[in-house]
Amino acid sequence: MNFSQQVETTLPLFEEQLNSIFYTPSGSPDGLYEPGRYLLSLGGKRLRPALTIWVAQHHGKAFNDAISAALAVELFHNFSLMHDDIMDEAPVRRGQPTVHLRNNLATGILSGDAMLVVAYQQLMKYPNPLCGVLTSHFLQTSLEVCEGQQWDMEFQERAMVSSTEYLQMIRFKTSVLLGEAARMGALVAGVSADLANTWYKFAVAAGLAFQIQDDLLDCFGDSTKTGKQSGGDILVNKKTLLTILAWENSNEDQKKDAQFIWSLPPSVEKIERTLAWYDATQAKQKTEAVRDQFLNEALKELSWIEGDTSLFKEMAHLFAHRDH
Amino acid sequence: MNFSQQVETTLPLFEEQLNSIFYTPSGSPDGLYEPGRYLLSLGGKRLRPALTIWVAQHHGKAFNDAISAALAVELFHNFSLMHDDIMDEAPVRRGQPTVHLRNNLATGILSGDAMLVVAYQQLMKYPNPLCGVLTSHFLQTSLEVCEGQQWDMEFQERAMVSSTEYLQMIRFKTSVLLGEAARMGALVAGVSADLANTWYKFAVAAGLAFQIQDDLLDCFGDSTKTGKQSGGDILVNKKTLLTILAWENSNEDQKKDAQFIWSLPPSVEKIERTLAWYDATQAKQKTEAVRDQFLNEALKELSWIEGDTSLFKEMAHLFAHRDH
Numbered sequence: 001m002n003f004s005q006q007v008e009t010t011l012p013l014f015e016e017q018l019n020s021i022f023y024t025p026s027g028s029p030d031g032l033y034e035p036g037r038y039l040l041s042l043g044g045k046r047l048r049p050a051l052t053i054w055v056a057q058h059h060g061k062a063f064n065d066a067i068s069a070a071l072a073v074e075l076f077h078n079f080s081l082m083h084d085d086i087m088d089e090a091p092v093r094r095g096q097p098t099v100h101l102r103n104n105l106a107t108g109i110l111s112g113d114a115m116l117v118v119a120y121q122q123l124m125k126y127p128n129p130l131c132g133v134l135t136s137h138f139l140q141t142s143l144e145v146c147e148g149q150q151w152d153m154e155f156q157e158r159a160m161v162s163s164t165e166y167l168q169m170i171r172f173k174t175s176v177l178l179g180e181a182a183r184m185g186a187l188v189a190g191v192s193a194d195l196a197n198t199w200y201k202f203a204v205a206a207g208l209a210f211q212i213q214d215d216l217l218d219c220f221g222d223s224t225k226t227g228k229q230s231g232g233d234i235l236v237n238k239k240t241l242l243t244i245l246a247w248e249n250s251n252e253d254q255k256k257d258a259q260f261i262w263s264l265p266p267s268v269e270k271i272e273r274t275l276a277w278y279d280a281t282q283a284k285q286k287t288e289a290v291r292d293q294f295l296n297e298a299l300k301e302l303s304w305i306e307g308d309t310s311l312f313k314e315m316a317h318l319f320a321h322r323d324h
Numbered sequence: 325m326n327f328s329q330q331v332e333t334t335l336p337l338f339e340e341q342l343n344s345i346f347y348t349p350s351g352s353p354d355g356l357y358e359p360g361r362y363l364l365s366l367g368g369k370r371l372r373p374a375l376t377i378w379v380a381q382h383h384g385k386a387f388n389d390a391i392s393a394a395l396a397v398e399l400f401h402n403f404s405l406m407h408d409d410i411m412d413e414a415p416v417r418r419g420q421p422t423v424h425l426r427n428n429l430a431t432g433i434l435s436g437d438a439m440l441v442v443a444y445q446q447l448m449k450y451p452n453p454l455c456g457v458l459t460s461h462f463l464q465t466s467l468e469v470c471e472g473q474q475w476d477m478e479f480q481e482r483a484m485v486s487s488t489e490y491l492q493m494i495r496f497k498t499s500v501l502l503g504e505a506a507r508m509g510a511l512v513a514g515v516s517a518d519l520a521n522t523w524y525k526f527a528v529a530a531g532l533a534f535q536i537q538d539d540l541l542d543c544f545g546d547s548t549k550t551g552k553q554s555g556g557d558i559l560v561n562k563k564t565l566l567t568i569l570a571w572e573n574s575n576e577d578q579k580k581d582a583q584f585i586w587s588l589p590p591s592v593e594k595i596e597r598t599l600a601w602y603d604a605t606q607a608k609q610k611t612e613a614v615r616d617q618f619l620n621e622a623l624k625e626l627s628w629i630e631g632d633t634s635l636f637k638e639m640a641h642l643f644a645h646r647d648h
Contacts, residue, residue, distance in 0.1 A: 032474040083437060087430035106411035106477055109433060113407060114470040116437070117463055120444065124460045129452040135459060136448045139441055146438040150356040153430055 003314045010050050010063070017067050018074060021118065035099045035111035036118075039078050042094040048181040049074040051315075055185030055199055058307060068125040069134060069184040075119035076138075077177060080145060082112035087153065116142075126188065134184055141180040148173025155239060163244045163290075167208065175207030198304050202312065205298035209320035212291040215240035217324070219275075220284065225324040234274045235266040241290065243274075246283035254280060295320040327638045334374050334387070341391050342398060345442065359423045359435035360442075363402050366418040372505040373398040375639075379509030379523055382631060392449040393458060393508040399443035400462075401501060404469060406436035411477065440466075450512065458508055465504040472497025479563060487568045487614075491532065499531030522628050526636065529622035533644035536615040539564035541648070543599075544608065549648040558598045559590040565614065567598075570607035578604060619644040 001009065018040055022033040049070035056066035084090075085098040086108050092098060100108030123134045151169040155161045161169075182203035186196035217226050218233045219242055233240050247258060258277055264270040278284055298316045302309050325333065342364055346357040373394035380390035408414075409422040410432050416422060424432030447458045475493040479485045485493075506527035510520035541550050542557045543566055557564050574582060582601060588594040602608055622640045626633050 029471050029474040029478060031478055032471055083433050087433060109407050109411060110470055110473055110477075113437075113440070114467060114474075116440065117466045117470065120459075121463050121467070124456065124463065128456045131459075132448065132452045132455045135444075135455075139445050139448065142441045143438060143445070146434055146441065147353050147356055149434055150353040150438075153434075154353060154355055 001311070003311060003318060006054065006311055007050065010053055011046055013063060014046060014049055014053065014067070014070060014074075017071060021071065021075070031107070032111055032114050035082070035103055035107055036078070036115045038102070039082055039093070039099055040074075042096055044077075044094070046074060048077055048178055051178065051181045051203060052185040052188075054311060055182050056189045058305075058309070058312075059186065059189035059191055061189040066185055066188050068122040069188050070181075072119045072122035072134075072138065073177065073181045073184065075115055075122065076142065076145075079112050079115040079119060080149070082108055082115065084149060087149070130187065130190075134187055137183060137187075138180060141176050144172045144176045148176075160247055161239060161244065163241065163248060166239070166241060166244050167290075170211045171204065171208060174211055175204045178207035178210075179204035195305070198301050202298050202301035202305075202316075205294045205301060206316040206319045209291050209294040209298065209316065210322075212241055212287060212294065213320055213322060215242055216284070216287055216291070217322075219278075222323060227324065231271040231274070234271050237262050241287050242278060242283045245286045245290075246278050246281040249281040249283065249286065250277075291320055325635070327635060327642060330378065330635055331374065334377055335370055337387060338370060338373055338377065338391070338394060338398075341395060345395065345399070355431070356435055356438050359406070359427055359431055360402070360439045362426070363406055363417070363423055364398075366420050368398075368401075368418070370398060372401055372502055375502065375505045375527060376509040376512075378635060379506050380513045382629075382633070382636075383510065383513035383515055385513040390509055390512050392446040393512050394505075396443045396446035396458075396462065397501065397505045397508065399439055399446065400466065400469075403436050403439040403443060404473070404501075406432055406439065408473060411473070454511065454514075458511055461507060461511075462504060465500050468496045468500045472500075484571055485563060485568065487565065487572060490563070490565060490568050491614075494535045495528065495532060498535055499528045502531035502534075503528035519629070522625050526622050526625035526629075526640075529618045529625065530640040530643045533615050533618040533622065533640065534646075536565055536611060536618065537644055537646060539566055540608070540611055540615070541646075543602075546647060551648065555595040555598070558595050561586050565611050566602055566607045569610045569614075570602050570605040573605040573607065573610065574601075615644055 022036045022040070024030055024033045052070040052073055053063055053066045056069075057063070081093065082099050085093055086100045086105065090098050091101055096102075098108070099111060103111075120135065120138070123131060123138060125131075126134060148169055148171070151165070152173055155165070155169060179200040179202075183196045183200040186199040215233070218228065218240070219231060221228070221230060223230045233243075247255065250258060254277065257273075261270060261273045261277065264273070295316055299313060302312055302316070305312075343361075346360045346364070348354055348357045376394040376397055377387055377390045380393075381387070405417065406423050409417055410424045410429065414422050415425055420426075422432070423435060427435075444459065444462070447455060447462060449455075450458060472493055472495070475489070476497055479489070479493060503524040503526075507520045507524040510523040539557070542552065542564070543555060545552070545554060547554045553559075557567075571579065571582060578601065581597075585594060585597045585601065588597070619640055623637065626636055626640070629636075
């Protein structure tokens with residue numbers, strides 16, 4: 001089966017399980033869990049839990065062996081969305097009001113907290129010592145996700161960050177959870193710690209390629225495919241890898257130009273001048289090169305894994321070269 | 325050793341361990357952890373971690389065997405303070421600015437999240453299967469604490485709640501964590517599940533007596549000892565067990581009186597009329613009776629436990645009959 005066939009096979013089964021969470025027994029305050037149901041009902045690509053399930057299946061395990069770990073990953077992801085949307089003052093998530101606007105701030109915080117706890121509870125369904133191994137890894141990854149969000153917020157207050165700092169930030173904020181999703185699939189299948197870590201490294205690298213492609217799509221993507229206005233990041237002076245690499249490859253005159261561009265209000269002129277600056281500094285090519293370096297890193301990790309890994313190869317290529 | 329000698333022996337050792345958490349290695353964003361250090365530095369009675377340590381010691385274990393579980397409990401407690409202070413819009417905690425006012429809302433949320441994760445990480449230091457048992461229990465208790473906070477917020481929107489609902493709310497919001505603190509001390513000492521649950525029930529009941537005494541002290545306490553203005557709860561129409569029991573024991577005329585009292589602005593008259601209403605309905609005596617019922621329940625649980633339990637007996641009496 002190719003990637004999209006695999007998605008069509010796995011996702012309906014996963015959604016069914018996901019829907020059964022957060023329907024609370026009588027006696028529990030439903031107001032705590034209903035916002036979780038709402039956020040989950042808004043959908044999403046479910047790439048993380050799918051990865052957990054597919055890696056477990058690759059090593060001969062069934063959907064049912066991986067489902068609890070997959071649920072843990074998806075619930076954690078939605079917990080982080082619920083809290084991040086408050087921190088980022090985001091009014092909309094997947095075209096619908098965010099929880100803190102739909103309900104209120106307190107609900108956004110507390111329902112998010114409960115979702116995090118319920119995520120960890122999924123891992124308790126595995127026997128010892130697997131349960132402890134999964135939980136230890138997942139807690140470390142959780143803390144890294146918090147650190148990534150902290151860096152993201154701190155970087156917004158700074159005039160510029162280095163490409164090294166930026167890559168570390170997106171690694172923690174988004175890629176390590178994808179890595180953990182893959183590693184947990186391997187661990188529930190009972191493979192060696194080394195092999196589980198190879199899966200982790202594969203998915204972290206693929207996740208980095210995914211994130212960098214995000215920056216590229218915002219600027220150069222076809223807006224009829226991405227569904228977003230091209231240059232949205234430029235209009236709000238967002239520090240993407242494109243901007244950072246353009247800055248790092250600018251001479252003094254180009255840096256002065258850049259500072260002038262940032263002072264401009266959102267406008268077509270602002271976008272056009274930025275594109276000219278990217279062009280002069282070869283920012284697009286350099287960003288693509290970093291993206292492809294991570295894609296190659298992912299594929300190299302995959303080459304250590306026995307069996308037919310074509311599904312994962314396709315996934316990595318899609319991550320790096322998707323058009324929406 | 326009596327209770328206060330035991331506190332003096334245990335707490336300095338505990339504080340030392342607590343202080344070592346959240347000093348992060350270079351490379352981590354300190355902005356994520358510094359608010360945790362700040363909140364922990366504001367102090368607190370540390371009754372929960374002390375209970376964990378004392379129960380473990382009662383069963384022959386050393387301070388070092390219990391410290392990680394004790395840290396987990398105290399870190400969880402401070403996580404919940406950090407988030408509750410946002411939800412309750414509290415400007416002050418232990419005489420100092422709350423984290424979300426000292427830093428900002430996003431920091432209050434994210435540093436709280438990180439603190440919760442770090443709390444669970446403490447439990448990973450125990451070997452399997454103990455690690456899994458502790459974590460399962462602690463996650464269930466965590467969710468109950470969230471449910472308690474949810475009820476508390478929902479009850480504030482309602483005209484009245486029943487005493488049954490109120491007791492369930494304070495049980496979840498505050499007492500189960502004390503219960504878990506005791507149970508974890510027993511579990512790290514390797515006692516039977518039954519005995520560990522007896523410790524849990526002891527501490528939950530003692531915690532309920534503690535909370536009810538809180539309501540009584542706010543109204544009838546000596547303000548030179550409590551450090552709070554007497555009748556503070558009355559001035560803001562807070563639904564305490566006193567008010568709820570007064571309401572449940574009121575005839576129609578008294579209920580009309582009560583509704584008039586609630587419509588009054590904060591004033592000496594409002595306090596005096598409330599006290600007269602409490603008097604007419606014997607609310608104080610009834611509240612004291614419920615408190616003492618929980619104290620007796622705690623002492624009864626304690627009677628099942630072998631060895632010298634005088635420290636815990638003293639603790640339960642202090643909880644129920646403290647004057648500040």
